[in-house]
Amino acid sequence: MSEPLLALENVTVRHLNRVLFSNLTFRLEPGQHWALVGESGSGKSALLTTLAGQLTITGGRATYSQLDALAQERAAATHDPLFTWRRLVSLVPARPSFRTLANTTDIYYQQRFNATDTDSVPTVEDYLRAVPLAAAAPHWTYERVATLLRLTHLQAQRLIKLSNGETRRLLLAAALLRNPALLLLDMPLTGLDAQSRAAFDELLAAIMASGITVIMATSPHEVPAGITHVAVLQAGRVAATVEKAGFHPDQLTAAGLPTLDETELRALLALTPPPQFQTIVRLDDVTISYGNKTVLDHINWEVKPGERWALTGPNGAGKSTLLSLLNGDNPQAYRQRITLFDRRRGSGESIWDIKRQIGFVSPELFQYFPARQSCLHIIESGFYETLGLLRPSQPDKAAIARRWLRLLGLEEHAATPFRQVATSVQRLCLLARALVRNPPLYLFDEPCQGLDAQQQQHFRHVLDRICQVSNVTLIYVSHYPHEIPQSVTQVLRLEQGRRVEG
Incomplete structure (x- = not known):
């Protein structure tokens, strides 16, 4: 040998x-x-x-x-x-x-x-x-x-x-x-x-x-x-x-799917009823450029309350840039005709007025998220839309965060530092962080990355049930068609920064 x-x-x-x-x-x-x-x-x-x-x-x-x-x-x-x-x-x-x-x-x-x-x-x-x-x-x-x-x-x-x-x-x-x-x-x-x-x-x-x-x-x-x-x-x-x-x-022998406690899901959603809007998103002829590179090219798009959209397209098509305009992160939004939650961007709203209406997950957020705090504190930070808990933990909010952990089958990791748990647990914690406030809009950019097939299926089931029992609006990005929840009924496809049909 x-x-x-x-x-x-x-x-x-x-x-x-x-x-x-x-x-x-x-x-x-x-x-x-x-x-x-x-x-x-x-x-x-x-x-x-x-x-x-x-x-x-x-x-x-x-x-x-x-x-x-x-x-x-x-x-x-x-x-x-x-x-x-x-x-x-x-x-x-x-x-x-x-x-x-x-x-x-x-x-x-x-x-x-x-x-x-x-x-x-x-x-x-x-x-x-x-x-x-x-x-x-x-x-x-x-x-x-x-x-x-x-x-x-x-x-x-x-x-x-x-x-x-x-x-x-x-x-x-x-x-x-x-x-x-x-x-x-x-x-x-x-x-x-x-x-x-x-x-x-x-x-x-x-x-x-x-x-x-x-x-x-x-x-x-x-x-x-x-x-x-x-x-x-x-x-x-x-x-x-x-x-x-x-x-x-x-x-391969797969672990059984966790049983979804639908009574608990409804109870958590009822804790913070979301505000009502006429228009969630409207983009009018939006163009975003960096130097000589046009990333979004004359995009028109409207999203009404309760609609569920898939945002698709190849790598580099402009999907993440579009999401950054909606999430309040991209300063070029002020030069564009963008309406979010019934308000025109640049009309006096703060970035926090926008972020408190959105549950957001993306690969880039995962990549740069600070990782020293416990999983429970990471989820509690979702109440404040901060990257980690930057204030003393509040018992009432920590209790809600723990209930979401339990719903997603993660309660055993509550006290464990975020950086010490498996990548899949980290990603699920960031998903729980996005869900914890029951916002009117979910922006989920490849949320199933790093999850195994059973975890993906469980999360899609949770998300579909949320969509069935609430009027939440969803914009969902994935390169895998099988990952897209059944509740998604409309598609916006981008190629080279342009909106295309099909």
Whole structure:
């Protein structure tokens, strides 16, 4: 038997004061490419982080035979005696962490909409040019990754202005520029439109053909063609491993859906009856540009109370910019003919007059949301529409937040710091934060990202029941038609900033 690239034998993996894995065994042989599947919170992201050498391994035995040998070759070629196997591993996480040009982490959510504040944020080219090369004669060059991942036209764009799908492509480009031997991808298809997902198999084939080994966390129904083996994770353990040809996703045992307490749902909605309006949204010939780039081009649209809309279109079509106009975040709204909740923008209303009428979730909000507070406090902050609880907790509001946690099956995480729970729990907490005030309008931008099939189904059921028993207005963005709730009956489609039919 040949030496493995790496092997973990009965190891214990810890993070902070928690044990993530006990008696973990995983072996990666040359020529293998793995998919990690399992329910949200089963340990897929933790296993990727472990393989990247970013978590503490105790007990058992961890070896990196072929990675160590290749690291010695690279050290000699680059004249870098400190070159280790860790530099041969690139991890593309589910939640990126960008830094300013001053090398701080002071990037905040509203910064993406304030032109004077974005100058401190690197451009796409700045970010990629700063990636240290790990090979003397790299296969993956700047020009190659920019072309292959369709970033050439975005080189001058500030990172904070990228769409969610564009950000995913950028992170993969940066990982490839390191010319790794092992590429670890955490849900790489998340946030990609149908065209980008269809092209992913071809991209992955090119990556594998260049000699890179791939391990990726993914949905069991989205295992790419180049994958050779599948590991099924359950509750922090590798429950099964199988060659891809023998993997059948429909045979996975799924947890049953939580029972929705409809009496409690109605009671929560009755606590704060929303105000009544004649018009929720009206856009009259709205055009938004940044420099020479037109993001929205002469958009006309009206949304009446109780209507449920799907907002669709490819990555970069202008969907997130349109939502930022409705949510009060984009200052260009003042120069446009926009009516929100029966009031013309710029007629004396404050941003908080707008935000208190909206429950909002987006990938960008998730990316820049501060994560040190407890899950309960994160949800309670929804009463004030602040990014985290910036005032003392109020017992009555905390009690309501806890009831929403219970309704969504999250009560056990109430006291846990937001940053320590699984990505899926974080996303569900932000959904609960949007629901907690029972606002008249929901703006949900890809709200099911990071949720497993059962969590998605439960959330859609909750949302459909809310729509059935209330007059809430919904604007829902998703690249997956099956994620769109049944209550949605109308569609606005954007392409290259324009409204199109179909």
